[in-house]
Structures are given as structure tokens and as C-alpha cells.
Amino acid sequence: GAGVSQSPSNKVTEKGKDVELRCDPISGHTALYWYRQSLGQGLEFLIYFQGNSAPDKSGLPSDRFSAERTGGSVSTLTIQRTQQEDSAVYLCASSFLGRKLISTGELFFGEGSRLTVL
Amino acid sequence: GENVEQHPSTLSVQEGDSAVIKCTYSDSASNYFPWYKQELGKGPQLIIDIRSNVGEKKDQRIAVTLNKTAKHFSLHITETQPEDSAVYFCAARGYSTLTFGKGTMLLVSP
Numbered sequence: 001g002a003g004v005s006q007s008p009s010n011k012v013t014e015k016g017k018d019v020e021l022r023c024d025p026i027s028g029h030t031a032l033y034w035y036r037q038s039l040g041q042g043l044e045f046l047i048y049f050q051g052n053s054a055p056d057k058s059g060l061p062s063d064r065f066s067a068e069r070t071g072g073s074v075s076t077l078t079i080q081r082t083q084q085e086d087s088a089v090y091l092c093a094s095s096f097l098g099r100k101l102i103s104t105g106e107l108f109f110g111e112g113s114r115l116t117v118l
Numbered sequence: 119g120e121n122v123e124q125h126p127s128t129l130s131v132q133e134g135d136s137a138v139i140k141c142t143y144s145d146s147a148s149n150y151f152p153w154y155k156q157e158l159g160k161g162p163q164l165i166i167d168i169r170s171n172v173g174e175k176k177d178q179r180i181a182v183t184l185n186k187t188a189k190h191f192s193l194h195i196t197e198t199q200p201e202d203s204a205v206y207f208c209a210a211r212g213y214s215t216l217t218f219g220k221g222t223m224l225l226v227s228p
Contacts, residue, residue, distance in 0.1 A: 004161070033215070042124075042220035043162070043207060056215055058119075091161055105150060107216060109161030 002026075004110035006092050012116045013082055021077045021113045025094030032075050033095075033107060034067060038088040046090075049075060082117045089114045120145040122210050124219025131198050132227055139222045141208035142190045148210040151184060151191045156205045156221075165206075166193070198226045 005024040013019050025032050034046040045059040049069045060066070064082075069075040079086055093107040121144040131137050143151075149170040154162035168175045168182045168191065175182050179198075184191040195202055203226045209216040 035218075040220075042122075043209075043218040045215055045217065048215050093161075105152065105167055106164045107152075107162075109154075109163070111159070111161045 004092055004094055004108050006090075006110035006113050008113055009111065010114045010116075012118065014118050015084060016081055018078065018080045019082055019115060021079075021090050021092075021115070023075045023077070023092030023094075023110060025073065025075070025092070026108055027073075029094035029096050029108070030072060031095045032069060033093045034075070034077050035091045035093065036088045037091055037112070043091065046077070079115075082115075084117050087115055087117045120148060120210055120212060120217040122208060122217050122219040124208050124222060126222060127220065128223045128225070130225045130227065133198060133200060135198055137195045137198050137202070137224055137226075139193045139206055139208065139224075140190060141192070141210075141219050142188075143210040143217075144189065145210065145212050146186075146189065147212045150211040151182070152209050152211075152216070153180075153182060153193050154207045154209065154218075156207065158204075162207055195224075198224075200226050200228055202226050 007022045032049040035043040047067050048056040051072050052069050064080045067077045089112040091112045093109045095107050124141045152167035153165050155165045156162040166177050166180050166182050168184050179196050181194045205221045205223050207221045208219045
């Protein structure tokens, strides 16, 4: 597709269940980012992928959160044993990495996956 | 790590007025400062950016200024229109990841 695609767009789950959120970045973008947006809060960085490796996962809130990326393309963010405080919009973004492995700048965001934990 | 503060959290203006949003950052190594606009139900979208070797950049009705010494940068929107109503985020980047401010909800009344 032309843009970053995220699924599901909405997910309602019960406390304690596991959820998986998917991100399909723009073709050719080697950098992929996950951010979390809670009500009234900014964009909280979670993890950054460069190809299939994650040089910066410092934003993952706890060991219940994990993410992987395969084939340098699709990424999955997994939240185990969900808690009510996990309720938020999870945004994925991708960007192009230049020769020096520095992002050229613009992040292209998907529309997000809204997670509600009851 | 980087810390970005953004003010105000909400801003209401009349159509045609100017709007200014201000941000400060903490890491003097940051060298890239973008602004994103987020409309309801959408992901943020880049509207303008500035790099540390430039003090000001303008694109039609929007402009960004950067003061590296004071570590602050600002977004200026002139002749505001109702379609400018959205949440605006500033951000700063040093090496690889963007750190965002908490956002400003701009409301432009007709």
C-alpha cells in the first residue's frame, strides 16, 4: 500500500489477555518505530527497528511488552497479560535510512491501533 | 535522554489570527526538530521541520524558528483557518529516535 498500515484499528480485550498489534510499513523503509499515545499525553517512544534488529528498545514499559520484525518489513507488538493502564492508541511509523544509517527525517505514521483493556 | 516540553497545552484563536506554539529541549546534541499535525482519528503528519544549522524556515502560512543557544523552537501559524484545528506536536532528535512533546490542541473558531 501507499502508507503505513496498522491492524486492528480497534481492539477491546479483557484484563489478563494477550494482544498482538500489527504494522506494515511503507515499502523500502528500513526504520520502523512504535509509539504509544495515551489520552492527554504525548507520543511515548516504545521501540525502534533498523531492519530486523532493535537497537533501541528503551521505551518498552515492562517485560510484558515485546516486539519483533521479520523480513525487514512487518512488525508485531505483543502485550502479554494486559492491564487497564495499557489502554492507549499504539502508533507505528516508518522512515527511510540513508547511507549512514541516519534517518532522513520524516516519520510516516499509520492511523494507530486503539487498545481498550476492560 | 532527551526531554521536550511544549506549551501551551490548548490554544484557542479566532479565524485569521496568528497562533504560536513553543517547545524547549534538553539535549544539546539534538539536531533535528520537526512539527507534526494530528487530526482526529488520524496518525500525526509532518508539516514542517528545521535542522540545527538553520535559524528559521517558512512554508506558506507556517514558520518555525530555532534558538540553539537557548534550546527552544517555535511554530508560528499566520492567518489561521478552521482546518488548522488539530493537535500539534513538536519533537527533537539526536541520534536515532524522536522525542515528542505532549502536544497542543489548537482550536480555530470561525
